[in-house]
Amino acid sequence: DPGAKSAGGGLDSGPPEDLTNLEQGRSKRAFREKFGLNRPRFWNDWDELPKEEVKSALAAVLGGVPEAGAERYKEASRDLDDWGTYSLRPLVALLPELRDEPRLQSMALRYLRQNAYRVRALYPPGYVPTAEERARDQEVDRQNLLIRSDDMTWAIEASPEERDPVVAKWQAWWKEREADHTYSGFGQVWNRLTDTQFAKYWSNLARGDMGRSIRTNERVSDMILSRLKYSLSLAVPSFLIAWILAILLGVFSATHHRSVADQGLGVVLFALYSIPSFVMGTVLQRWLAMQLDIFPQSGFQSDSVIGMTTPERLKDILWHITLPMICYTYTGLASLSRFARAGMLDVLQMDYIRTARAKGLKNRTVVWRHAFRNGAMSLVTLLGTALPILLAGSVIIEYIFNIDGFGNLMITSIRQNDYNVVMGIQLIVAMLTLIGLLLTDLIYAAMDPRISFK
Known part of the structure; x- marks a missing residue:
């Protein structure tokens, strides 16, 4: 030698x-x-x-x-x-x-x-x-x-x-x-x-350059963006559904405070909140997908999606993401509804609500027109951290249902020590957090006329 x-x-x-x-x-x-x-x-x-x-x-x-x-x-x-x-x-x-x-x-x-x-x-x-x-x-x-x-x-x-x-x-x-x-x-x-x-760092960030994957030599930005759409397709609709249902359930619980319905609903929601998403995902997958064969076991869409029309493709995607969306929705619903209930209870006890009732206004008008806007502020506060939390939760759900999304990419990159991809993912999570905080401020200003950006 x-x-x-x-x-x-x-x-x-x-x-x-x-x-x-x-x-x-x-x-x-x-x-x-x-x-x-x-x-x-x-x-x-x-x-x-x-x-x-x-x-x-x-x-x-x-x-x-x-x-x-x-x-x-x-x-x-x-x-x-x-x-x-x-x-x-x-x-x-x-x-x-x-x-x-x-x-x-x-x-x-x-x-x-x-x-x-x-x-x-x-x-x-x-x-x-x-x-x-x-x-x-x-x-x-x-x-x-x-x-x-x-x-x-x-x-x-x-x-x-x-x-x-x-x-x-x-x-x-x-x-x-x-x-x-x-x-x-x-x-x-x-x-x-x-x-x-x-x-x-800032030079690379300004050019959108997050490097290349150590394993596949693909651009990290392309890898993340190509998979982010799958995660957002699951997370955003699930969050909107959970938010709407949480408002309805929270208002119902607040207006029926200490009733049998309020207490029963609280027990059910706390029970749902205590069930980990990976347990719920595994149960739904084995019961509704494997045993009853109602939904597909995994994936975002069928292999034969290329030959489908647009309505057929949309139906196929909704069919595949139903179980993952249930896993997304129930945890957010349980926590958000409790925040909505607490916020509404505080507002309903204020003097201006008593004054509105004394004027003879209908209960629906008092609740939705006068109390809801102030009571919903607690939900708006949670919006700033909702997007990164949803994407963090997608790590387990996407792994269980084998959806090639943001969370699945994260756990795969961590297991393979693909540091470039992991760093890029953390950067996206930080950006989503900032976007969520900005949306929170904008919604605050829209809901509360006392808040101004001048």
Whole structure:
């Protein structure tokens, strides 16, 4: 193995060249670079990285610092990876200074070769690179071949005199490229502000770029949007049904306070609320789908949906999502109706309601025209968190009924450690929360004339 005779090799503890380890290390760095995890959070001053700090990290990785434990080793190894091209200047400067420390000098050479390696541009499937892009990729390949050539390394047992020519070649290599890695004036300030985790995150977010799936190489945004429609098709109608029924039941319970009907309805709703959605989903699936064969067991639509007309397709979808919608609706109905009841009870005891009754107004007018608007404020408050809660609940329901929606994608990505998709999903949940809060404020203003945006 020719790589076993050269220093400055793989990414593991020993110096031999190991191409498998190199590729694994580059894949890990590519993920961290995608989200800027290999950069400082807000301010990047690594363009003035002290060589003493780099030397200390090299010694820790090599084991030259007695007090360096496992945590220090991991930290130093991660720093040397994250510094990337910022470490080229101090590493080249350290090579001649470490002439009498061959093991540390070989370690410096190893990270110099690693961090000088450039990654070719990644193009989406089917994309044809331009002539300029192909020329740039060819230049990257040429530089990488030079870096990995035997002329740019030395054998493990090489003497200082045999290592000196390689050090000189690296110094000459750096002299040709030093200007590309030197910042000054406004360019230095701009680089320190933009080459950070914070800037990288907002740059990707502004372009709608959530990265690509580690497993399938699909765009995360496309994966989420293609499945979000299934989840919203279940969650939004279920929430509207639960909201309408909760208002009716809440008003009924409040106007029949402490009656047998009110107490019986409360027992039923609390019993429904105590049943987990996965239990209800499993029971409905086994009873109504498997035993009675009334509804399909799983899926969003039939396999033969392509040949159906629009009404037939709509009927088929409604037939498939009936059981999942029941699981969505009953939990929201149980909690929302209790909030509606409590809000109406408070309002019905106010003086202006007694005044309205004393004027001889009909009970329906008192309840729906005078009391309901103020009593429904408690339900409006819950709207801000309703959308993310519904999507979180869809994780279990979609998994049980095998619906390829938002929740199913979330649990699959977590099980497969597909971090890009998981991060994209959490971002969508946060956005839905903000949208819900905005809708809450708008509905407040529509229902209460005392609230104004002026």
